Amino acid sequence: MARIGVFICHCGENIGRTVDCAAVSAAAAKMPGVVVGVDYKYMCSDPGQQMIRKAIIEQKLTGVVVGACSPRMHERTFRAAAAEAGLNPYLLEMANLREHCSWVHSNQAEATQKAIDLVRVMVAKVRRNRALRPIRVPVEPTALVVGGGIAGIQAALDIAAGGKKVVLVESGPSIGGHMARLSETFPTLDCSQCILTPRMVEAASHPNITLMTYSEVASVEGFVGNFTVTIRRKARYVDPAKCTGCGDCFNKCPIKKIPNEFDAGLGQRRAIYVPFPQAVPNKPVIDAAHCTMLQKGKCGLCAKVCPRGAIDYQDQDRLEKVKVGAVVLATGFQLWDHAAYGEYGGGRLRDVIDGFAFERLASASGPTGGLIKRPSDGKEPQTVVFLQCCGSRDDKVGKKYCSKICCMYTAKHAMLYRHKVYEGRAVVFYMDVRAAGKGYEEFVRRAIEADGAEYVRGRVSRITRRRDGKLVVRGADTLAGRPVTIEADLVVLADAVVPRPGSEKLAQLFGVGYDQDGFYSEAHPKLRPVETAAAGVFLAGACQAPKDIPETVSQASAAAAKVLGLFAKPELEREPVIARVNRTTCAHCRACISACPYGAAKDFDIVDRAGKVLRAVADVNEGLCQGCGTCASVCRSHSVDLDGFTDEQIHAELNAL
């Protein structure tokens, strides 16, 4: 038999002013199943909570309704109080008499009547409440970090420093990502590799970090705390265990003229190669597409010269399973292909290059040893035009959004160029200069004032190549309001920042959302910027939105903190509001399985002792279920129910109205 206690709060004057709280508690006391009906000035105060605890114990209450403020305000408070008195916290419900009643109605009679109704509804509900226990799921204290750029490296190092194991997966042969390709970094102009490579080495050598380069996520099973991720270890054709990285193989390799991706195609590599001298691990892989041995079975030179017999042409992709409790996605970005702009040469003009190409030209470790030489004829360009917002802020051909980093790296490029070519002209076309950030505005001003970069506000309408090799850049100076034509030797386009190819597929594997541009969606744009809708999956870096290095690193550390927080307890506790299937009545129409946003509803075979399948039904995975209840309402026979919002509770609430 139900013994419900109803506690009406005046909230000082907030409720009492418009609702006759005494009348409400008196009416409540007469409701079926109610044994206590009292009102008090401040229920959330210590004496108020004491009043509830006392009643629970002395009156042996089986349920409690607190008529007060919004449950969003104090449900935790009162449920905690109930728990202290030995009542299961989920046997307490709140009627919202303040936000939904006293504050929005002025007529006392009406407000009081509504308050009584709201309390009656909650009394009816709480009579059907069942004691619920928080869902406990064990946590595998190992993190998977996908992407070996600065974001992934930082996240991995922080998690490892926190004493937890990390599996760092990188699709390329080496970690380091784009940052390893940069010459200097704004706004301090310190050498990118100088600050990055120590981190790369640390990541590779850290006892808590397992590095998996040249590898990709193939499939994902499980849920927060208990993911099983299958990693595809791509065939390297070089046994890293045997290889010492001596370099004999790639020095002898006859296939020499493969454009080097790392150098944005400006330099060349062999068919067996390490992407760059400081690569980690510093061990070559064979590019099967270009290797004549793997293609035609001819050559085999590298195997001959390898002193350790590390070359294995029979090598194949392997699948490896790892169990992890949390995942950090740090897959980064790439530059949008400006070939879409016919007016800029459609990608056919060799001296119209993108930001990365310029980084490689300016980099001491680049194909030109740090000398600015234009690709077509290797001459030093005397006039360089830099073009911002190439594909950004252009929803016709390019992207709607601002790529955020281009203003700064263009200023840096202009600066670096002027440092290397004293007489050279650096002309920057821009729409706006967005230099919000510590030391950023100063940096741009330096480029203009100290280093004499010429900033022209306006767009470039077309770039054409003249016979003599000059690039004729026609545009408009919108400040002066006149057309400008510049004869340039090199044009650098600040192409838009876009997600890596295949990032959608990866998001789908992990159940992470992404926007129309393919950037991963955070759980909340303000308050949960590193979480995703998929519990236990976090974001770091430019895979979520264009970011510069400091931002990327801070988000990576934030993600690491989230992971460490998740790993702090051996088990994780979740709200027990989850769906349950009545296997006796389930007809296995699979509507719930199709509807579940989390893949928590699954097929389940009912088997006899001999293991023979008697019947298939639907089942809900407690770890994955988030408690939306969509499955319950697509179930025609109502064989799925939702704890905390059961059919019985809702039916009772409706009958009380």
Add this chain to the structure above:
Amino acid sequence: MKTIETGRLPDLAQALSAAGYRVVAPIEEGGVVRFREWAPGLAIAPGVVPANSLKDFLFPRSEVVARFALEPGGFSPAPVERSAVKTAVLCARPCDAAALAALDAVFNWDYRDGAYNARREAATVVSLACSKADEHCFCTSVGGAPDGVAGADAILRPADGGRLLVLDALTEKGRALDQAAAGALAEGPAALDAPAALPRRFDPEAVGRWLAANFESPFWKEAALACLGCGACAYACPVCHCFDLQDETDRAECRRLRNWDSCGFGLFTLHASGHNPRPDQSARWRQRVMHKFSIYPQKFKTLACTGCGRCSRLCQAGMAIAATCERIEALGR
């Protein structure tokens, strides 16, 4: 003889409602002839066996049998009015009237059902003898006749090739109705039409004997294959009387309802444990046949079937109880 032209049945109805009767008669609506309350202007369709039976007006498909007011702090019983309207049923079928004996028996054997008896006493049944029958009719096989008078307070007999109907009062109620209807009736000679010729199809006793002895017969499995387990047969049947009690509660009160139920439903015998003593449709179909031809006769000395044929007329799957009985009789031989 007291006569009325078949086409003028509404006059009879009019006279009776003028005399304070609620008149129930077969009335066509949307292609379906149904017993329903007659109102001025409505034509009466005596030609066919209506889709529903007389039962509807004595034992309605749903009725409130108890009320509880949800007072602050608890429940308290509220009165349920038992008033039954004085009703005349026109053109009931002899097979409908014959069913009354079976209903009276079950609603009075251990406990006098107030609601049923109030309506029963207030009802005067005027049946209409059948001058034709269809392939589903089999009253003659279950002790009835196309012009049978069992259960009727008065009977109308077709005469002069169906042009006229001759009214014979059979009981006190019947004579009272006769009086009330006097205005609509003519006095004169009429040549009674021959009742429908309906050869006997099976012997219910033989069927009953086989049933009592063959509960586990494999016959049932195959005989019930077509049955889809709806309640159409039971609800159309003039004798079926099973019901279910349901409570419905809202903010103000709780009502206890008595609703028709059918042994054809799987839920009918489903235990709370999940066990079902009648696990499949063959067990349910067997129950239906046995109840009508074995169990009920043993208990009340009367069959629970009057051969009206509604069940087979309405069955979407072509289940026919008469055909089943024929086969059972054959099995018995």
Add this chain to the structure above:
Amino acid sequence: MMKTETSTAPAPAAFEPRITAFVCNWCTYAGADLAGTSRLQYASNMRIIKLPCTGRIDPLFVLKAFENGADAVLVSGCHPGDCHYTSGNYHARRRWTLFRKLLALTGIGDDRLFFSWVSAAEGQKFADLVNDVTAKVRKAGPFRAAHPGRRAS
């Protein structure tokens, strides 16, 4: 015997509609909270049933509300794309598109059944919505006792 079912009560002079609202916990319920904290005044005719998500709302809930004497029903949740559970409101939307057609066909029209997206930030929208719905239902009058969907008391 159906008589008790079909008595039509004439609308009382001052008709105060009873409106039942089914709202999701994360958007509309929070929006209603915001209306409160902003002290926006609105009609007191609506009673809210809180659910985790519009995805949880079964059409049976709506019919039960009408059966129990609601003069109108409101269903409200997160805007498309805002669902706390990523897609519960998309499932709800499709369901209601079909269900309202069925109700319209059987005599429950747009003046009885209302749908709205109200985010946690739209306190004003919620208040306006309640006032607007209440006004419309006042105009529409009591949900006919003769409507088969309503229990005759």
Add this chain to the structure above:
Amino acid sequence: MKALREAAEKLLREKRVSLVIGYEGRKGRPAFFAAKPEDCGRLAYDASCRQNLAAYLGKPEIRARLPVALVAPPAVLRSIVVMSAESQVAPGQVLALAVDGDSYLGTFDAAGAAELLRAKYSTLAPEPALLERVQGLLQKSPAERAAFWEAEFSKCTRCYACRAACPGCYCSRCIVEKNAPQWISTAALGHGNYTWNVMRAFHQSGRCTLCGACEAACPQGLPLMLLNAALDREALEEFGSRPGYDPEAKPLIGSWSADDDHSYMR
């Protein structure tokens, strides 16, 4: 019909099925169950066969005898495809003896049935007369519509012949039989009848193949197809839903698209 009988006989002789469910060649064309090749001579089919034999696939006694074959006009073929999309029919467990008018079209499994439907019957639609009645009803005022349905639903005795007739109603425990809580009143009174009939129709949305068996089965002659046809058209116009053409189809209720209409929401 000869071809149909021979095909059925063959299936039984070759033991590909344990049972052929068809219509019998006597008055009313009741369901007929052929378990032996020699029974097949009694099979017949014509337009008067309104019963949807796929409804038997939900019956445990029949499921216990799978694999079975069904005599199936186009609407029944669609029912079989819907049931296999809803994992009620395992591949190869049900064979359809496809018929149309008086011609036999061959024996198909669910996938084959879907192909046949897409090839030959891609434009099945409710009869114009039926749609006109729906439109006519929608022209009326809500009060008139309510009155119309009240008159109709008041005839409902809750015999559930409609449910028994419908292949879509294969739930082992129908929602109306759920009593904790009892969402739908089992009393054959206004509110229970309304909720029952409306929910029965709604539960078929995106699944109903408009075979008409429910209306044909109703002893009281309720115009149930008005509800089904209205929903069918809405589902087609709003979501392009055409149930029974794809054995892999996702359920209409239980899937969504970001560009579903919500003009009626504010």
